[in-house]
Each structure stands twice: as C-alpha cells, then as structure tokens.
Amino acid sequence: MTDAAPLLEASGVVKRFGGFTALDGVDLTVRRGEIVGLIGPNGSGKTTLINVISGLLPADAGTIRLAGVSLAGLAPHRRCAAGVNRTFQVPKPFASLSVRENLEVAALDGVDIDAVLASVELDAHARRRVGDLNSVSQKLLDLARALVTRPSLLLVDELACGLNPVELDRVAGRLRALAAEGIGLVVVEHLMSFIDSITDRVVVMNAGREIFGGRLRDAVRDAAVVEVFLGAPEPAAA
C-alpha cells in the first residue's frame, strides 16, 4: 500500500445485465477523509456501482483499486477484510440475531461493540431481536455493522431516506466524524440538502455514465444535469 495512491480508484467500470448496460465505463476516485456524493435518477447505476465495488456483482470491465491494490476477483468477504464496507438501501440485518449479535458476527478483534452501538444510539436495544426494530433503527444497525469491520472505504446507499430532521442531523454529523477519522465515504442519496450538508464533491450519474463531477452548487447549474433531472425534479433540491 502506498499512501500516495487515492483510497478508491475505479476506472472504466462496465456492468451489463444481458443487453442492458448498467455501468458504461464509470470512473470514481475517493481520497481518504473525503465524502463523495453519488446522485442521479433512479436506474442511473448508483447502486450497481456500489454492488460492483463491494464485490456483490462482478464487473465486466474496468479496474477497481483500494489504496493502490486491485480488488479484482475478490469475494465480498475478502473486500470487507481489505477495508471496503457498505450499507444497503433496504437494510439487510440478520433477523434472527439480537442487535448486539449482529455486530458481534462482523466485528474485528478489539472493536468496542458497545461504543459503536452507542454511537448510533442503539445501545438501549442491544439485546432485542432485530426483527423487532423499526426500519430507521435497522438502517442505523446496517451502518454500525459496517463500522465494526473498521472500513477504510464506506459505501452508504440511501441512508437518509425515512429519517426525521433530527435523525438526519445526527447521521450527517456521524458521517462527517468518520471522514474526519480518515475514512473515505461514497454516499448515494436523493435528499439534496443532506448531500449538501456533508459532501465536498458530487458525481452525477445518468444511464450508467458520469455526466458531472464537482461541487453540488455547480451541478444544479449544469445544463446536462438539469436536463436529466427535469422529468423528476427533486423537491428537496430547491
């Protein structure tokens, strides 16, 4: 590993499903301590990109490097060991396990599970069965489970959806704190105010390609971006 290399360096990533090209040569670079927002209309390939980076889907072409080391051919659990972790748009907890056990199965040695639980305010529910949690708590549990694996790259897929403003603020603060610790984050989100509050830089995707990269406030003035969002303007973008 060299510190000079960016944390995540994806280039020319292609993913096809049969005749449909979900990712059409995507590049994405994330540095340590940086939060990159990934936005775009539904079906533009955001989640597919996260699935490819986390190893759930094999890429058809392109390279993905973590701290200069290629992740090609690594199964998801090996990518986790290498430092990649993620949350899911629809949380995927281990439903028959207790909240704490959900973290125990994933935690690296020496991780203070209770502290992580407390950081997402789930400590009061530690012994409860996950199936009994509401969906917001399940999302936070997803995040906590990713954190106990001590990722260097965290891919966050639509965490904000369904959270109330107070919770949103807390989660935003939490993500900023993670970045401050040196973790690189990719945040997929529809809620523009949330994206605006945490990201330095956004990548706008459409139909499997990057159509814009830069600051969010410039993106909303970009002709191509505006055209893509025109059919379904995001109320929160105003």
Added chain:
Amino acid sequence: MRERPIRRGFVREAGLAIAPLLALLAVLPLLYNNQLLLLNAVVFLVLAQGLNLTYGFSGYLPFGYVGFFGAGAYGFALATLHAAAPPLAAVLAGGLAAGLAGLLLAPLLRLQGAYFGLASLAAAEALRHTIANPDLEALTGGPYGVRLDVPYAPRLTYGLALAILGLTMGVVAFLRHSRFGLRLRAARDNPISAATAGIDVVRGRLTVWLVSATAAGLIGAVFAWSAPTFFPDAVFDISFSIFAIVFTLFGGAGTLLGPVIGVAVLYGTYTAIGVSAPQYFQLVYGLLIMALVMFFPDGLAGIRMPWRRRDD
C-alpha cells in the same frame, strides 16, 4: 475466522444435556433387552442431529441426506470386502466415503431452497442406482446386496454409535455457542449482507455440510457392521431422510435437544404402532408433517411457553 474462547454455554450444554443423555443411553441396554431397537434409536439420533447441523445452522434441507448414510454403509462394506479392513478401520472408511460424497456434492450448495432439497435427493438416488447397478455386481453386489463377514459385537457397535452421537451433538452445541456458529446463523439469515460483513459464507456452509455428511457416513458404517447383510434399497431408503427431517422439525431445528425429543417421541410411537402397520404410520406421519409446517414451523421449541424466557 478467529475463534473466541468457547463460551460457558457450550460447557453447560455438554455437561447438562449431552453427558446425561449418553449416560442414559449407555445404561439402557441393561434395562431393556431389545438391543437392535436401541441401536436404531441411536442411529436416528445421529441422523437427526446431523441433519440439524445443515438445516438448523445453514438452512439447507437435504432430502437426500440418506445418501451419506448409504455411502457410509457401502464404504464399510467395500472396505471389508475388497480391502479386508478390520471393522474399526472400515467404519472410518465409511465416514470418509460419505465425506468424499459430500465434497463431490458441494456444488449443490450453490442451489437454494427447494432446488437444493430435490437435487440432493436426486444425488442420493443416483448413488443408489449406481451401487444397485447389476453391471457392477462384482464390485458392489449390485441389487443383490452385500453379505459381510464381520464379527458380531453388539456392545462395541452400540458404544461406537454413542461415541458418534456424542461427537455430533458436541458439534451442535459448539455451533450454538461459538462465533463460527453465530456467523453461520447470520449467513443463513442473509447471505448477502453476511458476505459484506466479512463472513466467508461458502466456507462456513461447506464445513458444516462435510461434518454433517461424515456423521451420517460413520453411523451408516456402524449400521452396516451391526446388520452385515443388506441391500441398496435398505440403506438408501428415503425414509431415513424423511425421519431425520421430521424428528428435527418436530423438536425444533437449531436446538440441541429438539431432535432428541423428536426421536424419543416419534420413534417411540413408531415402534409402538408402526412396525405392524406401516401404512397407518405413514398416514400419521404425513398428517404430522403437514401440521408441523402449517402450525408449528419452528417445532416444539418454537412454541412460546408462558414461563419461558425469550433468549436468543
């Protein structure tokens, strides 16, 4: 996967459940003189616990589990017939044969749910038809079965069966209280997020699968030793799978004592009414299976007793 020190729960279950059960089974022959029936009960205990391993902890329900039992019986037979192996070595050969069969069938673990269940049944059937093939009579005895010249040793075979039972239940208790077991349960709940949480889902499942196959093979070999004349249709009888499944479901999969209760109650009923009237028993069984699925999918262990604390 790093293992933490085994939790106290394992020691507790080994001491409070497995040891007393084995002790009870060890003295039963002194009180009850139908040795064959006792041995068969232990055989079913091992099969139920072995199936409990795969179904209770990795969610795979192998309808063809009997294939490993038959592989063990024939592993024992072939080692005795063709390699003149002493019986104890032949028992190990039986376990090994089943383990190898498990390895051969490992690709089936890619399948899910019903696909896996039926594919494993097809695999067991394929194995039975191969062994029963008249063209292979010189090697396997074909459909005419095998007749082995092994010393009759009822105490030794029974003791061996108990040892296999102890080991299998030990593995179940270990899975219930180890991090490895917890990871298996996580993978059972959601294989995708388990993989992203760093769990090697494939390796975990494969390990359990092979242990489960070997347990069935070992007990199949002991069965062959105690009944040295048998036919392919007898040791590959799908009823072995079905009994193991029903015993396990009845008591509750993933528990240590569920399958034991299943065998005690259901095999007890079977010996009481089944031997003389197999159809009546088949009817009772069929109805019981349906009732279990419809009303108690988690078995007796899933029934919430008011005095039972919810622990997980």
Added chain:
Amino acid sequence: MLTYALLTGLIFGLYFGLVGLGMNLVFGVMRIVNLAHGDVLMLGAFTAFWLMRVAAVSPVLTVIGSFVLFFAIGIPVYYALVPRLQRSREPEMLSLILFFGLSQVIEAVMSMLFGNNERSIPSRILGGGPVPVLGQTIPFAWLCAAAVSVGLFCATYLYLYHTRLGRQTRAIMAQREEAVTIGVDVNRVSAVAFGLGTGLAAVAGVFAPFMLGSFTPSIGVPIDLVSFAIVVIGSLGNPLGTILGGAIYGVCLMLMRTYLSSFADLLPNLVLILVLLVRPTGLLGRRVRHA
C-alpha cells in the same frame, strides 16, 4: 433401433411434458413445489382403472371426467394449504415438506384401501392396435397419450394468452407484487392455477398405466423426481417450456434404455443435478459463487 429410440423418445417426451406441466404451472404461479403432484397422478391412474376397466366408461369421458374431478378437488386443497403457507417464513422450502406430507397421506390412504398390488389396464381398452409410424410399430395408447399431451399444451397456451384469467396468471408469474397492485386477485387466480395443475396431473395419470406398464400407490415420489427434472430442464416457472423438457428427457431416456439400459434409472437424477448446476436458478446461485 435408433429410429425407434428417437421416435418413441419423442412420443414419451410429449407425454412427460404433460407429466411436468401441472407442477410447473403451480411453481410458476405460487413459487411452491407440489410434491403431491406424483400422487395426484397416481390417483388419476386409479380413476382410469375404475372408470375404464371396471365401469367400462369410454376413454374420452374418462379423460374429461378425471380432469374436471381433480380440478374441483384442487381448489379447496389450495385454499386449505397454500395461503397459510405463503405467509410463512420460507414458503418455497416449507412447501416441499408440506406437500411431501400430503403425498405421504395420499399414498398411505390408497395403500390401506387398495393394497400395494401392481395394477394395469390392457391397452386395447383405448381401441386400436399397434400403428405403423415411419416404419416402426407404436402402440396406439402411446399415440393417444402424446396427442392428448399436445392438445393440453395447446389448451394451456390458449388459456394463458387468450383469456382474462390466463393473462392475470401470467402477470402473477412475471411480477407477483406488481400484479397485486394492478388489482389482480392473486388468491383466485392461484386457486384456478392450482386446480388446473391438479387436473393436468390427473389426466397424465390416466395414461400412466399405458406408458409405465403398471402402477401402485407408491409411484408418487419417483414421478415427482422425474417431473421436477423435466420441469427444470424446460425452465422452471415457464409452463409451456415443459414440453421441451419432456421431449429432451424422453429422447434421452429411450436412447439410454436402448444402448445403456442398466444406467437408465440414473438418468432423471443426473439430468436434474446437471441442469441445476449448469443453469443454477435463484439469486444466490449467481451471486455467491462456489469456489
């Protein structure tokens, strides 16, 4: 020899397609594996035995009568078992166990009532002797079975593509959740599909005595395996694809019987395993690869 093997293989294949058709329809719509399928087929064989051999009812009436009878039986069975099953944790897996239980009940009751003797029906009962086809002599009964199969596949096609209920059935097969949102009564459509599946199995059963030679109450489980193999070859969940699976299976079976007879019993099992491994279905099969 080869011509005979190929020709009879095709004829048996058409029949095997019918054997699997009902199971596939039920799977396609409900995502459950009906392991009582083979036992319904066995019941159809018994029905044929009584109607045609004992009561001398005409074969045409027997086919229609058994279809109607078992369609009518299938509907209440659906309502008794399937909706509750669908609400459970893992319906597909539990369906396997539930319907296996049902299969055991049917088999036990039938063997209690009628014993385990092998029964057969002389094929002259269908009228007509052996028929020369392409220089080969084929029993008339086989041709009847193949013709009825083709007819029922056509009828299934017409039902699925040219009736309102059939279109709703396809909607459920394609996208169960969306079908609900566009106002399809899933229970009603599924009940009819289940009834059709049962009826089709019974009709396949009517011809079973002629195609299999004889039958007993215990033919259910082996038939289930054969049927599942055929369904999987032809693509699970696509009823009309079953005829392809049946044809491939039938031709393979006859070639095996002709040239490698002692291994013929292995065939359905090996084919099932191979097809499942080469074309694994299900999310996990693609995503978590096995080393």
